[in-house]
Amino acid sequence: MKHPNSYFDHNATTPLRPEAREEILLALTDVGNPSSTHSFGRIARKRVETARKIIAESLDVSTGQVFFNSGATEGNNTILKGFSGKRVLCSAVEHLSSIDCGIHMELIPVTPDGLVDIEELKKMVSINPPALISVMMVNNENGVIQPVLEISKIAKSVGALFHCDAVQSYGRIPFTRENIGADFITISSHKVGGTQGTGVIIVAPNTSLPKLVEGGGQEKRARGGTENVIGIAAFGAAAKAALAQLNDFQKLSILRDRIEAELSKSNSVRIYGRDVDRVSNTISCTVDGVASETLLMAFDIEGIALSAGAACSSGTTRMSHVLTAMGVEGRADRAPLRISLGWNTTEKDIEHFIEVWNKLRARLFKG
Numbered sequence: 001m002k003h004p005n006s007y008f009d010h011n012a013t014t015p016l017r018p019e020a021r022e023e024i025l026l027a028l029t030d031v032g033n034p035s036s037t038h039s040f041g042r043i044a045r046k047r048v049e050t051a052r053k054i055i056a057e058s059l060d061v062s063t064g065q066v067f068f069n070s071g072a073t074e075g076n077n078t079i080l081k082g083f084s085g086k087r088v089l090c091s092a093v094e095h096l097s098s099i100d101c102g103i104h105m106e107l108i109p110v111t112p113d114g115l116v117d118i119e120e121l122k123k124m125v126s127i128n129p130p131a132l133i134s135v136m137m138v139n140n141e142n143g144v145i146q147p148v149l150e151i152s153k154i155a156k157s158v159g160a161l162f163h164c165d166a167v168q169s170y171g172r173i174p175f176t177r178e179n180i181g182a183d184f185i186t187i188s189s190h191k192v193g194g195t196q197g198t199g200v201i202i203v204a205p206n207t208s209l210p211k212l213v214e215g216g217g218q219e220k221r222a223r224g225g226t227e228n229v230i231g232i233a234a235f236g237a238a239a240k241a242a243l244a245q246l247n248d249f250q251k252l253s254i255l256r257d258r259i260e261a262e263l264s265k266s267n268s269v270r271i272y273g274r275d276v277d278r279v280s281n282t283i284s285c286t287v288d289g290v291a292s293e294t295l296l297m298a299f300d301i302e303g304i305a306l307s308a309g310a311a312c313s314s315g316t317t318r319m320s321h322v323l324t325a326m327g328v329e330g331r332a333d334r335a336p337l338r339i340s341l342g343w344n345t346t347e348k349d350i351e352h353f354i355e356v357w358n359k360l361r362a363r364l365f366k367g
């Protein structure tokens with residue numbers, strides 16, 4: 001019997017959690033705009049505020065520090081553009097919604113393991129103190145966990161604020177705003193099992209949130225636009241479920257390690273970030289002797305969804321900026337792979353992966 005398809009792209013987007021689906025169905029029957037004062041509006045407002053409370057409690061902040069928006073791309077743009085014209089440092093492995101947000105960013109180099117080079121950072125801040133340092137907590141390609149509290153302390157020591165993109169850590173590893181020392185945190189709902197197009201910014205007390213979207217007085221006048229009530233309600237439910245299942249998420253490392261053990265049998269495979277702290281669900285590797293498109297397509301035909309973590313243009317394959325920053329050389333016959341597990345990954349998915357991997361290994365490349 002043919003295997004059902006297996007999804008190994010949770011870092012791109014995580015399947016909707018049943019708890020979020022339930023909330024969506026309830027919210028779909030509502031009519032009101034949360035800014036309306038009548039009873040319909042009040043029902044919509046209650047859904048938004050329920051989600052706000054869940055997210056606030058999960059990060060040990062007050063509800064007044066939680067601002068909903070359209071996702072982490074908007075979140076990162078809001079914070080970083082707010083520092084336009086000032087000196088802003090971010091790591092060389094940040095998401096492109098930070099690196100390419102449209103303002104000048106100075107890149108902090110990373111080690112071959114993908115960790116921010118702390119000594120370099122110290123040198124960069126000592127020459128000329130920045131206004132903001134922005135470093136993600138968990139990298140979306142290799143799952144490496146950055147020493148964000150240490151980075152925050154370096155920022156504070158020179159009077160800079162600290163922004164942390166926590167998209168790949170929220171609902172995956174436990175943390176609060178205070179214990180990562182962040183002045184701003186950006187999060188996206190679809191990475192915890194909510195819907196695409198909803199996110200949140202968390203702001204430290206007595207810190208003003210830059211404004212990106214002008215308009216009505218929504219979100220305490222910080223972000224114009226009628227709230228995405230359905231998306232926000234789903235976000236609250238997904239966050240609650242994810243946070244209740246943090247232990248299960250840690251246990252994904254057992255499944256991940258089974259895949260890595262199998263990959264490691266091949267001389268053609270190199271796995272990245274393995275010697276440093278990593279989130280439990282992510283594998284970043286390269287496979288030599290095969291082109292990225294060939295390998296990904298072959299996996300897809302066998303019902304395995306993966307991503308490359310590489311961008312392709314005009315027939316030439318280049319490494320993603322993340323692997324490049326880690327010193328990995330791009331080659332046409334070197335396929336980068338990102339394998340990311342999540343809340344609904346099963347043992348059967350792992351067996352399916354291993355079976356397909358061994359089949360492709362025999363067929364597509366030597367070693």
Ligand code: PLP
Nearest residue numbers: 071072073095140165167168188
């Ligand atoms: N930051 C990181 C680390 C991400 O992985 C992503 C999404 O891939 C984003 C930001 C952007 O989030 P969104 O899809 O909500 O715009």
